Amino acid sequence: xxxxxxxxxxxxxxxxxxxxxxxxxxxxxxxxxxxxxxxxxxxxxxxxxxxxxxxxxxxxxxxxxxxxxxxxxxxxxxxxxxxxxxxxxxxxxxxxxxxxxxxxxxxxxxxxxxxxxxxxxxxxxxxxxxxxxxxxxxxxxxxxxxxxxxxxxxxxxxxxxxxxxxxxxxxxxxxxxxxxxxxxxxxxxxxxxxxxxxxxxxxxxxxxxxxxxxxxxxxxxxxxxxxxxxxxxxxxxxxxxxxxxxxxxxxxxxxxxxxxxxxxxxxxxxxxxxxxxxxxxxxxxxxxxxxxxxxxxxxxxxxxxxxxxxxxxxxxxxxxxxxxxxxxxxxxxxxxxxxxxxxxxxxxxxxxxxxxxxxxxxxxxxxxxxxxxxxxxxxxxxxxxxxxxxxxxxxxxxxxxxxxxxxxxxxxxxxxxxxxxxxxxxxxxxxxxxxxxxxxxxxxxxxxxxxxxxxxxxxxxxxxxxxxxxxxxxxxxxxxxxxxxxxxxxxxxxxxxxxxxxxxxxxxxxxxxxxxxxxxxxx
Numbered sequence: 411x412x413x414x415x416x417x418x419x420x421x422x423x424x425x426x427x428x429x430x431x432x433x434x435x436x437x438x439x440x441x442x443x444x445x446x447x448x449x450x451x452x453x454x455x456x457x458x459x460x461x462x463x464x465x466x467x468x469x470x471x472x473x474x475x476x477x478x479x480x481x482x483x484x485x486x487x488x489x490x491x492x493x494x495x496x497x498x499x500x501x502x503x504x505x506x507x508x509x510x511x512x513x514x515x516x517x518x519x520x521x522x523x524x525x526x527x528x529x530x531x532x533x534x535x536x537x538x539x540x541x542x543x544x545x546x547x548x549x550x551x552x553x554x555x556x557x558x559x560x561x562x563x564x565x566x567x568x569x570x571x572x573x574x575x576x577x578x579x580x581x582x583x584x585x586x587x588x589x590x591x592x593x594x595x596x597x598x599x600x601x602x603x604x605x606x607x608x609x610x611x612x613x614x615x616x617x618x619x620x621x622x623x624x625x626x627x628x629x630x631x632x633x634x635x636x637x638x639x640x641x642x643x644x645x646x647x648x649x650x651x652x653x654x655x656x657x658x659x660x661x662x663x664x665x666x667x668x669x670x671x672x673x674x675x676x677x678x679x680x681x682x683x684x685x686x687x688x689x690x691x692x693x694x695x696x697x698x699x700x701x702x703x704x705x706x707x708x709x710x711x712x713x714x715x716x717x718x719x720x721x722x723x724x725x726x727x728x729x730x731x732x733x734x735x736x737x738x739x740x741x742x743x744x745x746x747x748x749x750x751x752x753x754x755x756x757x758x759x760x761x762x763x764x765x766x767x768x769x770x771x772x773x774x775x776x777x778x779x780x781x782x783x784x785x786x787x788x789x790x791x792x793x794x795x796x797x798x799x800x801x802x803x804x805x806x807x808x809x810x811x812x813x814x815x816x817x818x819x820x821x822x823x824x825x826x827x828x829x830x831x832x833x834x835x836x837x838x839x840x841x842x843x844x845x846x847x848x849x850x851x852x853x854x855x856x857x858x859x860x861x862x863x864x865x866x867x868x869x870x871x872x873x874x875x876x877x878x879x880x881x882x883x884x885x886x887x888x889x890x891x892x893x894x895x896x897x898x899x900x901x902x903x904x905x906x907x908x909x910x911x912x913x914x915x916x917x918x919x920x921x922x923x924x925x926x927x928x929x930x931x932x933x
Contacts, residue, residue, distance in 0.1 A: 446637065446638050446639035446640065446931075446932060447638070447639060447640040447641070447642065448638050448640070448641045448642070448662055448663070448914075448927060448930055448932065449642050449644065449660060449661045449662050449663075450641060450642065450643050450644065450661065450662065450663045450665070450927070451643075451644050451646050451652045451655075451656075451661055451663065451664045451665035451666075452468045452471060452472060452622065452643040452644060452645055452646075452665055453467065453468045453645075453646070453647070453665040453666065454466065454468055454645070454647050454785070454786070454787070454816045455468070455618060455619060455645050455647075455816065455817075456468045456469035456472055456622070456645075457469050457816060457817055457820060459472060459473060459476070459613070459616070459622075461473055461477060461530070461534075461594040461595060461597050461599070462530075462533060462534045462539050462541040462543075462544075462595060462599075463539075463540075463541060463542070464594060465542045465543055465820070466816060466820075467837060468643075468645075468665075470593075470594060471643070471924075472622055472624075472643055473594040473597075474592075474594065474609070474924070474926055475609055475610060475611045475624055475641060475643075475926065475927045475928070476607045476608075476609045476611055476612070476613055476624065477594060477597045477598075477607060477608045477609045478492045478493055478514075478597065478608050478609045478610070479492050479493060479591050479592055479593070479594070479596050479597045479598075480492055480493050480494040480497070480508050480527070480576070480591045480596070481494060481497075481588050481589075481591040481592055482592055482926070483592055483922070483924050483926060484929065485916050485917075485918045485925070485926070485929035486918045486920050487918075487920040487921070487922040487923075487924045489588055489589060489592070491511070492591075492592075493510060493511055493514045493522055493598065493608065493631075494508040494509060494510060494511065494576070495509055495510070495511035495512075496508075496509045497509065502583065503580070503582075503583030503584070503585075504579060504580045504581070504582065504583060505577065505578075505579055505580070506577070506578045506579075506580070506587065507575065507576070507577050507578075508524075508575070508576040508577075508578070509574060509575065510522065510523065510524055510573065510574040510575070510576060511631055512574065513631040514608070514631050515629040515630070515631060516600060516606040516607070516608060516629065517605075517606050517607040517608070517612050517627045517629050517630075518606055518629070519629050520606075521573065522598050522608055523570065523573040523574070524570035524571070524572070524573060524574060524575055524576035525570045525573070526598035526599060526600070527568070527570070527576050527596075527597075527598050527599075528566075528568050528569065528570050528576070529598075529599045529601070530596070530597060530598050530599030531547065531550070531553075531566065531568045531596065532556075532563040532566060532568075533599050534547065534595050534596075535547060535553055535556040535557040535563075535566065536556075536557075536563070537557060537558070537559045541557075541595065542824070542855055542856070543593070543595050543855075543856075544557045544595070544855065545557070545848070545854055545855050545856065546590060546593065546595060546839065547595065547596070549580050549581055549582070549584045549587065549590075550566065550567050550568060550578060550579070550580060550581070551566070551567025551579045551580065551581055552565040552566045552567050553566060553567070567579030567580070582874060582875065583877065585842075585877075586840040586841065586842040586845075589839075589840035589841060589842075590839065590840050592840075593839050593840075607627055609627065609630065609928075610626065610627055610630045610632075610633070610636050610926070610927065610928035611624035611625060611626060611627055611630075611636075611641055611927065611928075612624060612625050612626075612627045614640075618645075619645055620644075620645060621642050621643060621644045621645060622642070622643040622645070623640065623641075623642045623643075624640065624641040624642070624643070624927070625639065625640050626638060626639055626640070630928075632928075635928070636928050637930070637931035637932075638927060638928075638930060638931065638932070641927045644660075644661065646665070647786055647787060648787075648788050649664075649666050649667055649668040649669070649787075649788055649789065650668045650788060652664050652665065652666070653667065653668055653909070656909050656911075661909075661911075662910070662911045662913070662914050662932070663908055663909070663910050663911070663914060663917065663925075664908055664909040664910075665908070666729075666789075666907050666908070667683070667729055667907045667908075667909060668729075668788065669726065669727045669728055669729055669788065669789045669792055670725070670726065670727065670728035670729075670792070671728065671729075672728050672729050672730060675909075679909060681912075682909050682910055682911065682912065683907075683908075683909060684906070684907070684908045684909070684910050684917070684919055685729075685730045685905050685906070685907050686905060686906045686919035686920070686921075686923070687740070687741055687905060687906075687921055688739075688837075688903075688904040688905050688906040688921060688922075688923050689739050689741060689742060689837065689838035689841065689904075689921050689922060690739060690835065690836065690837040690838065690903065690904035690923075691734055691737055691738070691739050691835060691836055691846065691900060691902075691903055691904065692731075692734070692833075692834075692835040692900075692901050692902050692903075692904060693734070693737065693834045693835060693898040693899055693900045693901055694782070694797075694831055694832070694833065694834060694898065694899040694901065695831070695832050695833075695834035695858060695859040695897065695898050695899075696710050696830070696831055696859060696896070696897060696898070696899075697826050697829045697830055697831070697832070697858075697859060697860055698710075698859055698860055698861050698897060699826060699859075699860030699862075700826070700830075700860075702778065702779075702780065702830065703830065703831075706770060707895060707896050708766040708769060708770055708896075709766065709767065709770040709772075709778070710896035710897075710899075711763075711766055711896045712762075712763040712764075712766040712767040712770070712805065713763075713780075713801060713805075713807070713831075713899065714896060714899040715752075715759045715760065715762055715763035715766075716759065716760055716763045716800050716801060716804040716805060717797055717800055717899060717901070718756055718800065719733035719734065719735070719751075719901060719902065720733050722793065722796055722797070722901060722902070723902050726792050726793060726796040727789065727792070727793065727902065729789075729905070729907050730905045730907065731902040731903065731904065731905060732748075732902060732903040732905065733751065733901075733902055733903075734748065734749075734900040734901055734902045734903045735748070735749050735750065735751050735752060735900055736748050736749025736889060736893060736900055737749075737846050737847070737889055737892065737893070737898065737900060738843045738846055738847075738889055739838075739903045739904070740903065741921055742838070742841060742842070742843055743841055743842070743843075744843060744882040744885070744886075745843055748903065749889070749893070749900075760804050763804065763805060764804070764805065767805050772805075772806075772807075773806070774806045777805075777806045777807055777808050778805070778806075778807045778808070779807075779808045779809075779810070780801075780807060780808075780809055780810070780830050780831060781809070781810045781812055781829075781830040781831065782794050782797070782798060782809050782810070782811055782812065782830075782831045782832075782833075783812040783814065783819065783822065783823070783829055783830070783831065783832045783833065784811075784812070784813060784814075784819070784832070784833035785813075785814055785815070785816045785819040785820075785833065786813055786814065786815055786816065786819075790813075790833055791811075791813065793833075793901070794811050794813075794833070795811065797809075798811060819832075819833075823858045824855075824858055826858060826860050829858070832858060834858070834859075834898060835904075836849060837904070837923075838921075838922065841921075841922075843882070843885045843886075843889070844870070844873060844885055847870060847885060847888050847889060847892070848870070850866065850892055850897060851866070851867055851870055852867050859897050859898065861892070861895070861897045863891065863895060865891055866888055866891045866892060866895075869884050869885075869887050869888040869891060870884075870885075870888055872884045873885050873888065906919065906923035912933075913932050913933040914930060914931075914932060914933075915930065915931045915932070915933055916929045916930045916931055917930060
């Protein structure tokens with residue numbers, strides 16, 4: 411909303427009481443500040459605002475406003491210097507040397523030093539921290555053994571040379587290492603019990619289930635380029651509620667849009683509706699480590715075959731999603747085209763599924779009873795109900811739908827003691843197919859399918875020592891092995907879906923769907 415323009419003449423000022431004049435001046439000065447408060451939807455409650463414990467997308471979005479790493483993103487998610495003003499990479503690609511920007515400050519004015527990064531990475535890999543994403547650092551010398559409790563922190567290949575030089579030693583060349591450094595897991599650590607921030611904003615208030623209010627950080631190294639005075643991230647789990655608040659003028663940007671209303675929304679909002687390709691995949695994951703899906707590849711295949719992805723994305727979800735038959739999304743380097751769809755008719759697929767279902771020992775008189783678990787979301791509920799209906803209609807499966815709050819869902823999915831089929835998905839942390847496939851390696855802390863396959867692991871290990879087209883070939887084989895074993899049911903590739911008010915400036919669509927608040931402003 412533009413501030414109201416009030417014209418006051420010199421003559422008015424001469425006869426205006428000083429108290430009234432003061433109040434008028436205060437109101438005029440306050441108007442731009444109110445206009446510089448950006449209201450954003452964040453989706454579900456962030457699971458944590460600790461850089462080492464967070465794993466939900468909502469948490470990562472907020473943390474990238476509060477903190478900054480060695481390398482960061484511009485408005486189009488392109489890599490630019492962050493706390494590191496420059497860096498060098500050795501000829502063999504294994505040694506990275508970073509020069510810390512002397513202007514980089516914590517929110518209390520103290521300098522951010524190379525030792526703050528060493529402390530952060532050591533904490534991330536400390537088994538006592540139980541950082542769920544710690545495996546992402548395994549390319550660093552000593553990282554894997556440290557997180558498994560087999561080496562002391564001093565063995566980690568991350569060291570500080572004075573206050574401004576950070577040296578990181580990798581086990582092997584890693585082309586995507588620079589992009590990994592944009593993840594909050596790799597950010598400097600402010601220390602236990604402190605409220606220091608390294609990013610463009612400070613945490614001013616957090617009301618669980620309601621909102622997270624940030625205010626501009628005056629000590630941020632580029633504070634003069636931050637247009638916003640405040641950012642309020644609103645916790646809204648239901649897209650329909652978020653839409654209502656956007657229409658009421660309470661939000662400038664939504665996190666998503668409701669399912670099944672795409673045509674109506676295009677008609678209602680025109681250019682405010684922003685839909686763009688996004689490097690993410692939504693799938694269902696079987697817990698192959700326990701009954702009824704352990705050693706049941708053909709049964710898992712039967713459940714996958716009868717799902718009509720085209721119908722699911724067009725009628726049930728209806729927000730521009732793309733049907734998926736593979737794990738790696740289109741647009742990924744080396745995967746410009748995603749895995750092709752099954753070219754058979756649905757009738758032919760259903761016929762094969764029924765044969766496999768019967769061969770597994772199930773029938774109308776002895777139906778499979780399975781549990782599909784997902785986190786609270788209107789989209790997930792619609793999706794789960796539709797899939798359960800397809801399984802029931804075509805095979806006679808009796809599906810119990812279990813809807814859980816995000817933190818409970820993540821904990822149950824990770825432990826795997828009670829899960830059977832779970833809602834899964836992955837958004838690219840960096841633009842590399844290995845970032846998706848590493849979820850299914852034996853021993854990965856993110857492997858909630860509990861898949862353990864020597865052939866798959868060997869292909870992933872080969873990809874670690876190869877480069878170029880040879881590496882991509884190994885990763886393609888690994889994806890085919892995963893899909894052949896029917897560990898997951900790919901359903902659709904994500905698209906980013908936002909409503910953005912016309913007065914918002916700096917919002918640039920990009921395949922990572924990352925929009926740091928420091929680049930946004932209000933007209």
